[in-house]
Amino acid sequence: FIMKIYVSIFVSCLLFTSAISAAESVRVPSDPSSTYKIVVKDVGRARSALVVISERKGRSGIIYAIREVNCLTRKFRYLSKGDTLDEALSRVKSSNSMSSLVTGSISYYIVSAACD
Numbered sequence: 001f002i003m004k005i006y007v008s009i010f011v012s013c014l015l016f017t018s019a020i021s022a023a024e025s026v027r028v029p030s031d032p033s034s035t036y037k038i039v040v041k042d043v044g045r046a047r048s049a050l051v052v053i054s055e056r057k058g059r060s061g062i063i064y065a066i067r068e069v070n071c072l073t074r075k076f077r078y079l080s081k082g083d084t085l086d087e088a089l090s091r092v093k094s095s096n097s098m099s100s101l102v103t104g105s106i107s108y109y110i111v112s113a114a115c116d
Contacts, residue, residue, distance in 0.1 A: 029104075033059065039053050040052070049070065051079075052066070054067070065081040066079040068098075080092040
């Protein structure tokens with residue numbers, strides 16, 4: 001619940017300030033027919049609790065994924081996903097434990113781009 005509030009407030013603040021930079025494209029070789037972008041990235045708590053929202057455009061449409069990332073340990077967890085950013089934000093929950101990255105996975109490339 002607290003993470004859901006944090007993510008919602010964070011995204012709302014970013015969307016209404018001039019602090020937003022252009023979306024960062026991410027190359028994902030394991031899914032060459034789709035395009036990926038990091039649309040929101042919050043470097044919080046000394047890079048140990050980064051919130052990353054990515055967008056995937058593919059044949060099946062657009063999907064937004066929200067991940068919590070620890071750049072120091074290179075671990076992550078999914079907080080939510082949805083067909084729209086609003087849908088993804090409305091589904092945020094942090095019940096999953098942090099997972100290690102699998103080299104070559106979509107999360108591997110998203111986390112690497114967000115942390116580097």
